[in-house]
Amino acid sequence: MLTAQITEPESDGYPIILPTMILPSITKTFEMLNDLRQNPTTDPALLLRYRDRQYAAEMLAVAIGKLNLFTWIDARGSVATESIQQHFSLARRPLDVLLTLCRAGGWIRTESDRHELTALGREHLVDHSPWFLGPYYAPIVDSPIAQGCLQVLQHDRPANWQASEDGNDWHASMMDEAFAKGFTDLMNCRGTAMGQVLADKTGSFLADCKHILDVGGGSGIYSSTLVAKHDHLRATVLEQAPVDRLTRDEIVRHGLQDRIDVVQGNMFTDPWPAVADCILLSNVLHDWDVPEIRTLIQKTAAALPSGGRVIIHEAFLDDDKSGPLPVAEYSVLLVNITRGKCYCPAEYGEILADSGFDVGPYQDTIADRGFITAIKR
Numbered sequence: 096m097l098t099a100q101i102t103e104p105e106s107d108g109y110p111i112i113l114p115t116m117i118l119p120s121i122t123k124t125f126e127m128l129n130d131l132r133q134n135p136t137t138d139p140a141l142l143l144r145y146r147d148r149q150y151a152a153e154m155l156a157v158a159i160g161k162l163n164l165f166t167w168i169d170a171r172g173s174v175a176t177e178s179i180q181q182h183f184s185l186a187r188r189p190l191d192v193l194l195t196l197c198r199a200g201g202w203i204r205t206e207s208d209r210h211e212l213t214a215l216g217r218e219h220l221v222d223h224s225p226w227f228l229g230p231y232y233a234p235i236v237d238s239p240i241a242q243g244c245l246q247v248l249q250h251d252r253p254a255n256w257q258a259s260e261d262g263n264d265w266h267a268s269m270m271d272e273a274f275a276k277g278f279t280d281l282m283n284c285r286g287t288a289m290g291q292v293l294a295d296k297t298g299s300f301l302a303d304c305k306h307i308l309d310v311g312g313g314s315g316i317y318s319s320t321l322v323a324k325h326d327h328l329r330a331t332v333l334e335q336a337p338v339d340r341l342t343r344d345e346i347v348r349h350g351l352q353d354r355i356d357v358v359q360g361n362m363f364t365d366p367w368p369a370v371a372d373c374i375l376l377s378n379v380l381h382d383w384d385v386p387e388i389r390t391l392i393q394k395t396a397a398a399l400p401s402g403g404r405v406i407i408h409e410a411f412l413d414d415d416k417s418g419p420l421p422v423a424e425y426s427v428l429l430v431n432i433t434r435g436k437c438y439c440p441a442e443y444g445e446i447l448a449d450s451g452f453d454v455g456p457y458q459d460t461i462a463d464r465g466f467i468t469a470i471k472r
């Protein structure tokens with residue numbers, strides 16, 4: 096990206112760009128691109144939300160137009176999750192995501208695992224109400240994304256939208272070089288500002304740490320922002336092929352190859368490098384279901400010394416799973432393209448505690464993301 100320096104407006108209202116001013120300005124732009132210590136001054140949350148909420152309307156359309164879920168709940172007054180699951184033959188993971196979306200949207204409320212409609216849900220989502228809005232969603236109820244939502248709800252299998260053309264899910268698609276490049280770029284651009292804020296907010300937690308292991312680190316952007324802001328840190332990124340090659344290129348682009356190395360490996364089946372006193376799991380656990388999360392957290396515990404630290408960074412639900420709405424919407428995207436969904440701090444906290452960690456409080460970072468920390472006992 097090249098920019099030219101723009102001078103103060105002249106009397107005719109147009110700025111004058113002098114050739115001699117262009118070179119220092121270009122240099123400044125490249126310096127800014129490489130200076131990972133410089134945070135943006137604005138909040139990109141809405142720009143990310145438009146993209147992150149992409150599946151939510153279709154999931155609601157399916158709940159109204161294919162299941163008639165709200166009319167069914169209303170006829171029963173209140174229902175348990177298991178009754179919904181059995182009656183509609185739905186899988187546990189996507190049903191949890193759908194119910195979270197419904198609570199966050201304010202259409203149902205849940206107490207002791209029993210769900211009932213709110214006034215908003217009863218007036219606008221029940222098919223015999225005079226204010227029923229079902230027909231408003233009819234045009235999208237058979238769209239490819241809606242069909243994918245229905246498939247996930249019924250079969251718990253990610254649909255293939257946003258994966259490669261051959262119908263692989265996201266995980267299999269990441270083995271393809273071209274797909275992996277596009278998706279790693281996507282995560283990298285999102286990670287710059289998020290990584291900078293994460294680095295700011297974890298400063299005191301990392302004060303006594305020396306080496307971070309960034310598991311499933313993608314482009315390595317979080318390692319890069321952490322070491323850029325904290326001079327005492329080094330990092331190792333553990334990534335699978337072919338992403339690991341992209342990771343190396345990105346780290347060289349930032350000039351951080353002397354402080355960050357990259358190890359190629361499968362985080363589930365290969366041993367993790369025993370180098371770290373802190374492990375970062377950024378946007379990794381939310382790609383997986385609970386058994387895989389338990390495995391990754393147990394491997395985290397095994398790779399750390401006593402007193403070792405862990406940071407889980409991603410988009411978190413509130414512990415009662417009634418919001419925040421942007422995260423509930425993002426969870427619909429994740430349940431459709433990965434084997435995971437968004438979780439709350441309490442869910443990870445329980446697994447961390449079982450695996451020998453003392454768990455710290457949740458903290459926000461930027462754009463609906465945040466992190467929890469834990470220290471190995």
Ligand SMILES: C[S@@+](CC[C@H](N)C(=O)[O-])C[C@H]1O[C@@H](n2cnc3c(N)ncnc32)[C@H](O)[C@@H]1O
Nearest residue numbers: 282311312313334335338360361362363377378
């Ligand atoms: C959603 S991305 C997160 C990337 C980065 N940590 C971030 O926060 O942007 C998940 C990453 O996990 C990596 N991954 C998935 N399965 C893996 C495996 N079995 N072993 C190593 N890495 C894996 C993917 O290649 C991908 O880069």
